[in-house]
Amino acid sequence: MIDIRERLNASQLQAVRATEGPVLVLAGAGSGKTRVIEYRVLHLVQSNVNPSSILLLTFTRKAAREMLSRASQHDPRCKSVDGGTFHSFAYKTLKKYGKTIGLTEGFSVLDEGDAEEAIHRCSTRLGFFDKEKRFPRKDTLRSIISMSINKAVSVGDVLKKEYPHFIEFAEDIEKLRATYAEYKLKKNYIDYDDLLLFLRLLLDTDEMKARMAGRYRYVMVDEYQDTNKLQGEITAILAEPHRNIMVVGDDAQCIYGFRGSSHENIMRFPDQYPDCRVIKLEENYRSTQSVLNVANTVLENMKNKYSKCLVSARNVTGARPQLLFFRDAVEEAECVASKIKELRDEGTTLSHQAVLSRSSYISIPLQAELARRNIPYQTFGGLKFYETAHVKDVMAHLKVLTNPKDELSWNRVLMLIDGVGPRISDRLVADILAAPSFVDIVNDVFEQQQGRRFGEGAAKLRSVLNTAYNESINVGAQLSLVLEYYAPILKNRFDDWHLRNNDLETLRQISMRYDSLEDFLADFAIEPPERGVWRVEPETPEEEKPLTLSTIHLAKGLEWDTVFLLGLIDGVLPVSFSLDYEDEIEEEQRIFYVAITRAKNNLFLTLHHEGNRGGISQFNKMSRFIDTPNVLSKLDVTGPVKLSDVALTASEPAEDIAISYDKEVLLKRLTDYLGKKPS
DNA sequence: CCGCGGAGTGTTTTT
DNA sequence: CACTCCGCGG
Numbered sequence: 001m002i003d004i005r006e007r008l009n010a011s012q013l014q015a016v017r018a019t020e021g022p023v024l025v026l027a028g029a030g031s032g033k034t035r036v037i038e039y040r041v042l043h044l045v046q047s048n049v050n051p052s053s054i055l056l057l058t059f060t061r062k063a064a065r066e067m068l069s070r071a072s073q074h075d076p077r078c079k080s081v082d083g084g085t086f087h088s089f090a091y092k093t094l095k096k097y098g099k100t101i102g103l104t105e106g107f108s109v110l111d112e113g114d115a116e117e118a119i120h121r122c123s124t125r126l127g128f129f130d131k132e133k134r135f136p137r138k139d140t141l142r143s144i145i146s147m148s149i150n151k152a153v154s155v156g157d158v159l160k161k162e163y164p165h166f167i168e169f170a171e172d173i174e175k176l177r178a179t180y181a182e183y184k185l186k187k188n189y190i191d192y193d194d195l196l197l198f199l200r201l202l203l204d205t206d207e208m209k210a211r212m213a214g215r216y217r218y219v220m221v222d223e224y225q226d227t228n229k230l231q232g233e234i235t236a237i238l239a240e241p242h243r244n245i246m247v248v249g250d251d252a253q254c255i256y257g258f259r260g261s262s263h264e265n266i267m268r269f270p271d272q273y274p275d276c277r278v279i280k281l282e283e284n285y286r287s288t289q290s291v292l293n294v295a296n297t298v299l300e301n302m303k304n305k306y307s308k309c310l311v312s313a314r315n316v317t318g319a320r321p322q323l324l325f326f327r328d329a330v331e332e333a334e335c336v337a338s339k340i341k342e343l344r345d346e347g348t349t350l351s352h353q354a355v356l357s358r359s360s361y362i363s364i365p366l367q368a369e370l371a372r373r374n375i376p377y378q379t380f381g382g383l384k385f386y387e388t389a390h391v392k393d394v395m396a397h398l399k400v401l402t403n404p405k406d407e408l409s410w411n412r413v414l415m416l417i418d419g420v421g422p423r424i425s426d427r428l429v430a431d432i433l434a435a436p437s438f439v440d441i442v443n444d445v446f447e448q449q450q451g452r453r454f455g456e457g458a459a460k461l462r463s464v465l466n467t468a469y470n471e472s473i474n475v476g477a478q479l480s481l482v483l484e485y486y487a488p489i490l491k492n493r494f495d496d497w498h499l500r501n502n503d504l505e506t507l508r509q510i511s512m513r514y515d516s517l518e519d520f521l522a523d524f525a526i527e528p529p530e531r532g533v534w535r536v537e538p539e540t541p542e543e544e545k546p547l548t549l550s551t552i553h554l555a556k557g558l559e560w561d562t563v564f565l566l567g568l569i570d571g572v573l574p575v576s577f578s579l580d581y582e583d584e585i586e587e588e589q590r591i592f593y594v595a596i597t598r599a600k601n602n603l604f605l606t607l608h609h610e611g612n613r614g615g616i617s618q619f620n621k622m623s624r625f626i627d628t629p630n631v632l633s634k635l636d637v638t639g640p641v642k643l644s645d646v647a648l649t650a651s652e653p654a655e656d657i658a659i660s661y662d663k664e665v666l667l668k669r670l671t672d673y674l675g676k677k678p679s
Numbered sequence: 680c681c682g683c684g685g686a687g688t689g690t691t692t693t694t
Numbered sequence: 695c696a697c698t699c700c701g702c703g704g
Contacts, residue, residue, distance in 0.1 A: 060694090087694050112694090129699095137688090137698075192694050258692060359691050381692080421681045453681095526694075553692050575691055591692080 002074055004039050008032075009313075015246075015279045016040045019047070019218065022239070022273035023246040024266070028308045029295070029597035030286030030559065033248050034067055037222060040246070041071045044218060045078050055216045055238065056083035059223040061527050063557055067222075082216070086231050087192060088526050090199035094190070095522075097211070101202050103190070106518075108403045109525035110184070110191040113387060116142045117408050118189065122179045128172055136166050136173075145177045149193045150228045150260025161581075188405055195526075196230045203237045213241030223557070224249035224269075228260035235265075236272065243273070252299060252306040253594050255553060257587045284310045286559050288318025291603050294634045295596045301628060302589055303582070310597075321596075321603035323568070323626065323635045328610040333369040336564055336606060340375065340547060343562055343602070350376065351545035352561040356552050356595050358573040358588075362566050363549050376544055381551030386528045390490055390500040391507060395524065397482040401469055402518050404438045416489050417461060419454035442466050460485060475520050476512035483508065552595045563599035568607040568623040592625050605635070 005013060015025050015036045027033035037056070045051050058064040064083040071078035084092075094103060110118060120138040128135045136144070140163065147158045155177060156170040166173075184190065190198065202208050219238050221227065224247035227235070239245035247269060254263040270276055284292060289312040299306050326332040336355065344350055357363050360382025370377050385391055393416060399409040407429050414425040428445065435441045446462035449455050464485040468478045483504055490504075491497045514520040548560070567573055574588035596603060611620040626632060 085694065195694085256693075259694075361691090384693095419681070423680060528694090551692065577691070 004043060008035065008039060009283060011279055011281050011283075012036050012039075015281070016043050018246070018277050018279065019044060019049075020244055022243055022269075022276035024269045024273075024276050024278045025246065025248040025281065026266075026278065027248055027250055027281040028284060028310050029250060029253065029594070030284040030310070031281035032283075032285055033222075033250075033281060034063075034070075034557070036281070037067050037220060037248065038070045040220070041068070041078055041081055042074050045071075045075055045081075049218065051077050051080040052082055053215065053217040054081045055089075055219045056081055057086055057089060057219070057221045057235070058083065059085065059226055059556070061085055061088065063222060085527070086199075086227070086234065087195050090195040091522060091526050094195065094198055094202065097202060097208060098198070100205060100207060101198065103198065104188050106403055107188045107190045108399060108406055108409075109195070109522065110189050110408070111387070111525050112142065112192070113392060114189075114408055115191045117411075118183060118187075118191075119145070119176070119180050122176055122183050126172075126176060126179060128169075128176065133168075135169065136163070140166075141173065141176065144173055145180065146193050147260055148177065149197060150230060151262075152229045187407060188403065189408075193230075196234065200230055200234050200237070203234060209237075209241070212238060217242055218244045219246070221245075221247045222249075223253075225251050225254040225263045225266045226256045226261045227265050228256075228262065229265075230260075232265040245273075250308075252308055252590060253556070255556070255587060255591045255594055257584070282308065282311065283313040285313050286600055287597065288312060288314065288316045288601055290318045290320045290634075291596065291599050291601075294321050294603070294631065295593055297631050297634055298589065298593050298596065298625060301625070301630070302586060304586060318601055320634065320636045321599075321605060323632075323637045324604060324606045325638070326606065326608040328608050329365040330369075332566070332606055332608045333365040336366055336566070336604075337369045337373055337375065339604065340370075340564075341373065348561050348602075349545065350547040353564070354548040354550060354555065354558075354560040354562070354598065355564040355566060356550055356555050356598065357566045358552060358575060358591065359567075360551055362572060366566065367549065370547070376546040377549050378546045379549045380554040384528065385503045385506070386524060388500070388503065390494065391503055393489070394479070394482055394486055394504060394507065395521070397465070397468075397486070398478065398517060399521060401438075401465065401478070402521060404435075404441060405433060407433060413461070416486075416493075417454050417457035418492075419452075419457065424454070438469055442469070474512075475514045475517050476508060478517065479508050479511040552591050555598050556594055559598055559600055561600050562602040562604075563595070564604045564606065565595050566606050568605050568626055569611070569620040570623050571620070573623050573625070589625055592623075 004016060008016060009032075012032055012035065015023065016039045019040070025033065025036065027036070041051075041054060041056065044054055056064060056067065058067070061084055064085070068078055068081055068083060071081075083089075091109065094107075098107070099105065116138040119141050123129055123135065123138070123141065144155060144158050144163065144166075147153075147162065148155045151158070154170075155174045156167070159167045159170050159173070184194065203212060216238065219235070221235055224235075226249070235245065235247070247266065249266045251263040251266055254261060254266075270278060287295075287310075292310040292312050296309055299308060324332075324335065326335060340350070340353055340355075343353060355363060355366060360379070363379070367377070367379070386395075393412065396409040396412040399406050400413060403409070410429050410432055411425050414420050414428055415422070420428075428449075431445045431448075432441050435445055442462055442465055446458050449458040452458070464481055468481050473481075486504075490500060494500055511520055514523075548555075550558075552565075571579075573592055574585050578584035578588050605626065607620060607622060609620055621627075626635070
C-alpha cells in the first residue's frame with residue numbers, strides 16, 4: 001500500500017480525506033486536481049468502500065479513463081469505479097431503467113445531423129418553410145431548441161440574445177420544439193439533450209431515487225464549471241440521499257457557454273450546501289513563473305473578478321513567453337515547423353509539444369508544412385469523420401438492422417438508390433414502418449419494387465440487408481458487407497471517393513473491436529472515436545510519438561512542455577461572432593487563459609499580418625487580449641521575421657516524397673484556404 | 680418524380 | 695468558398 005501523504009500537499013491531502021459530506025474543490029490550472037481525484041478514489045477504495053458505489057462524472061471519456069487507470073495502478077480494485085461523461089452515464093442508465101418513464105427499449109440516439117434532419121421534417125410538416133419571410137435553417141433551429149433546453153429558458157429568450165432577427169418566429173419555434181419532442185417519442189429517438197433531460201426525469205422518480213441511493217455512496221464531478229443547469233440538477237439529485245458529493249473545478253476555465261454551461265453551478269454550490277467544505281488548490285505544479293505571469297495578467301484584465309493568482313511551486317522562473325509576428329500564414333507555418341524541429345533536436349520530443357488554436361482551420365497551413373517535412377502529428381477537433389456524409393451513409397445501413405423503425409436512417413439508405421428521390425423514399429418508408437417485422441420489410445416491401453426504375457438497386461440492397469440480418473456474423477463482417485454494396489455508390493457520389501475510402505477502412509477497423517452491433521452504434525453516437533482523420537504516420541523507421549495539434553477546447557486538462565498558440569488575431573481569438581456580446585468576449589478570454597496554462601516551460605504566441613478570409617485580403621489586427629501594456633510587458637516580442645530567412649529551408653522537391661492520400665487532402669485544403677493553385 | 684445547375688448565405692468551440 | 699435550397703429540363 002502506498003503512502004498517500006508523501007505524494008500530496010496539505011490542501012490536496014485535505015481534499016482526498018474529506019470523504020463525507022459536500023466538498024467544493026476550487027482548483028486553479030495545474031494545481032494537481034487530477035491527482036486529487038486519482039488519490040481520493042484510491043483512498044476510498046483502500047478504506048474498504050465498494051468501488052462500484054463510487055460514481056465519477058467527467059467531461060470527456062479520456063479524462064475518466066486516465067484518472068481511473070492511474071488509480072488502478074496503485075490498486076486494481078479502482079477499475080470497478082463507475083464513471084464516464086454525463087451523456088454516457090445517461091445512456092447507460094436509460095438503457096437499463098428507461099422503461100420506468102415510458103421509454104421504449106431499443107431507442108436510437110440521434111447525433112446532431114440526424115436531429116437537424118428530424119427538425120427539418122417537423123418544420124416542413126408544420127408548413128413553416130412556406131412562409132414569405134425566410135424561416136431559420138435547420139441547423140439554426142436545432143441550436144435554438146438545444147440552447148433553450150440546456151439553459152432551461154424559453155425559446156424567446158434564446159432568440160432575444162442569440163438571434164434577434166428571428167424574434168418574430170418565437171411562437172413558431174416554440175411550437176416546433178413541442179412537435180419535435182413528440183416526433184422523437186413516437187419514433188423512438190433520443191437526442192443528446194434528451195439524454196440529460198430524460199435522465200433528470202428518471203432520477204426524480206421515487207423508485208429510481210431508492211435504487212440510486214443504494215447504488216452510489218460517493219459522487220464526484222470533475223470540471224464542474226462546465227456543467228449546465230440540467231447537469232447541475234442531475235448532480236444534486238444523485239447526491240441527495242447521502243450528500244457525499246465532491247465537485248472540482250475552476251471558474252476561470254469555464255469555456256462551454258455555447259453549450260449552455262455556466263459557472264453559476266460552481267459559484268452557487270456553497271449556497272446549495274451551506275455546510276460544505278471549500279478547499280482551494282492554489283499552488284501550480286505545472287508551469288514556470290514566467291508562463292503564469294502572462295496567465296495572471298490575462299485574468300486580471302477581465303471584468304469578472306476571479307480570485308486566483310497562480311503561483312508556481314516549481315521555483316523556476318523560466319523563459320518569457322514569446323510573441324511572434326509573421327507576414328502571412330505560410331510564413332507562420334514554416335517558422336513554427338522549424339521551431340518544432342529545432343526543439344526536437346534539442347531534446348524536447350514531439351509528444352511533449354503541442355500546437356493549439358481557437359478553431360481547427362487555423363492550423364491547416366501548418367498541417368501542410370508538417371506533412372511536407374515528414375513531421376508526424378495528430379489532430380484533435382474540427383471536422384469529425386463520423387459526421388461526414390460517406391460515414392453517415394454507411395452507418396445508416398447498420399442502424400436499420402437494429403432499429404427497423406428508424407425512418408431517418410431508412411430514408412438515407414433509400415435515397416442512395418439510383419432513381420429514388422424524396423417522394424419514392426417517403427412512400428417506401430411508410431410501407432416499411434407498416435410492416436410487422438424486419439423480415440417482412442425485406443421480403444414484402446422490397447419484393448414489390450421489382451420492375452420499377454429503381455428495382456435493380458432495391459434488389460441489391462435487399463440482398464445485403466438480408467445477409468447482414470440473418471447470417472450470424474460479427475459486426476466487422478456486417479460492415480464489410482455494407483461497404484461492398486456501398487462502394488459503387490461512393491464512387492458515383494463523390495469525386496474524392498478514394499480519400500473517403502480511407503475513412504471507411506478506419507470505420508471497419510473500429511467495428512471489428514465490437515461484439516454487438518447495438519454497442520457499436522451507441523458508442524458511435526455518444527463516445528465517437530477521438531482520433532483525428534488527418535493523422536500523418538511517421539515515415540521514418542523508428543517509431544516516434546506524434547506532435548499534437550488541437551483546438552483549445554480539446555486541450556483542456558492536458559499539458560505539454562512546449563505550447564504554440566496560433567492565431568492571436570482579433571476575429572480569431574476572440575472569434576468575430578463573439579464581438580457583439582460582452583459575456584462572449586469574456587468566454588473567449590477564458591479560452592485564452594486555458595490555452596496559456598497548458599504550457600509547462602515554453603510558450604509561443606503567434607499571429608500573421610496578411611489575412612485571407614473568404615477570398616478577400618485583409619490586414620489582421622493583434623488580439624485585444626494581448627494588445628494591452630500589462631500583457632505585452634510579460635512577453636518577449638519578436639519579428640516580424642523576414643520571409644527570406646525561412647523560405648530556403650522549406651523548399652524540397654515534391655517528387656522525392658511519397659505523397660500519401662492525407663497529404664493530397666492537405667494540399668487541397670491548403671490551396672482552397674489560400675485561394676490559389678499550387679505553383 | 681428525379682437530378683442537375685444556379686443563386687444565395689454564413690463562416691466556431693462539443694456531447 | 696462550401697453548403698443548402700430552389701426551379702427547371704428530362
